[in-house]
Amino acid sequence: MTTAAESTTSLVQSVDWLAIAPPVVVAAVALVVLVADLFVAQERKPLLGYGAVAGLVAALALLIPLRDGDRSTFCLTTGTHACSYTADHFALIIQVLVLGGALLTALLSIGDTRKLPAGEFWFLLLSSAAGAALLPAARDLATLVVALEAASLPAFALVGIKRGDRRSSEAALKFFLSSVVATAVMLLGVSFVYAATGTLHLTEIATRLDDVPGQLGTLAQAGVALTLVGFAFKTAAAPFHFWVPDTYVGAPLPIAAYLSVVGKAVGFSGLILVTVIAFPSYADVWGPALAVLAALTMTVGNVAALRQSATRARSAVRLLAWSSVAQAGYLLVPIAAAAYAGDRQIGSTVAYALMYGVVNLGAFAVAALVARTHPGNRITDYRGLYATRPLAALAMGFFLLCLAGLPPGIIGLFAKVTVFSSAVDAGLGWLAVVMAVNVVIALYYYLQWTAALFRGPAQDGTEQPQATTPHRTPAPLTAAIVLTAVAGLALSGAPQTVLRFAAVNLF
Secondary structure, X not given: OOOHHHHHHHOOOOOOHHHHHHHHHHHHHHHHHHHHOOOOOHHHOHHHHHHHHHHHHHHHHOOHHHOOOOEEEEEOOOXXXXXXXXXXXXXXXXXXXXXXXXXXHHHHHHOOOOOOOHHHHHHHHHHHHHHHHHHHHEOEHHHHHHHHHHHHHHHHHHHOOOOOOHHHHHHHHHHHHHHHHHHHHHHHHHHHHHHHHOOOEHHHHHHHHOOOOHHHHHHHHHHHHHHHHHHHHHOOOOOOOOOHHHHHHHOOHHHHHHHHHHHHHHHHHHHHHHHHHHOHHHHHHHHXXXXXXXXXXXXXXXXXXXXXXXXXXXXHHHHHHHHHHHHHHHHHHHHXXXXXXXXXXXHHHHHHHHHHHHHHHHHHHHHHHHHOOOOOXXXXXXXXXXHHOHHHXXXXXXXXXXXXXXXOOHHHHHHHHHHHHHHHHOOOHHHHHHHHHHHHHHHHHHHHHHHHHOOOOOOOOOOOOOXXXXXXXXXXXXXXXXXXXXXHHHHHHOHHHHHHHHXXXXX
């Protein structure tokens, strides 16, 4: 007979502090930076940025001991093996992407926060990164939603942190309203799933959805659909992408880079967790839906980017924003394929996300460099960049060719072929054709931008030449460009290594 003391003891959980160390360290450093801001003199405010960089480096270092195997904590003690936090290989890869992206964003921001409240900026960035690092390890819907909002709420403030800037305020408002709608829809879906299954743990949901009582079947289907719609907002999948261009243009440029990579990684990792782990029995519903969303998203993004490249006052950041929408469509393809060919297809999304994260952050880093002399950051401002900053021009050309999937950007070509193969293997031939057409469309605006880097300045006065004397580039910004370029070259030299590293098995 179990005594009361024994029963109480069985409910006491031991916390695996090493497993949760990366997001905890980032959150702790965020609090330290916020408090330190009260005591640091104005001329020493840049030290807060270097403290944030040190905290992110420490969090990345703490991922090394986690590479050997799965570690779970906050588990149920009622006989099941369901846990709320699991530091498995999938979580590790996404945390590398998230924390690495936040680190590069911090490097871009150190020289770009002169007119921003430093303490608040670094606190918000680290808080968002902590939530983003928590999400891929979440294994119940409650933790998933909390992590998603912990990553999103600080991002609203970061987008609108430029005080007195009308575009920044409008971008923050649009981002906030769209995200609130997405969260409301998602919470309604989560509540329906909980009502139908009686649990929030993803593995338990998968088991119970196979045997939902007939009277609750419609409720379960509605819950699955609404949850997926909520994540479609977060991933900027069409037609839920309308907030992206204005948000990227209105936000500080490093934050636009952060949203394009870390925000996307958060949305897609959450989508993978709920579809592949929680809702496999409804694959016949979410598989076709995600395939259609993938085709629509990549087409809308590429067509809009094509139109943007044809306008006279074309904004480089807006073009990158539409490009990120198109890239979201490619990222959706392997998730849709997983409904037909199993979760091994997810590795293609993870590999593509790693490639996209590196080269897109690199492109934003060069954009930040150009913005120091050309605040308008138009495509025409890049014309003749090779004449004044040859290394930056070569790096930008490499990043754009990676995004286009052309040599010498081998990793971009490799990632696109991997995604294309996942659609073919799953029997989604029509989706592979749509992707191929979109890749060809994207070549136009990527190659047009690349060619502008190596052209001479226009002679008719319609375009401004680059400054003959380049301004001094801050060391952190130089480091960000160098790190992304070296990483892109290394990945292009060993693309098969990326796919092996990104191979995941969520069961």
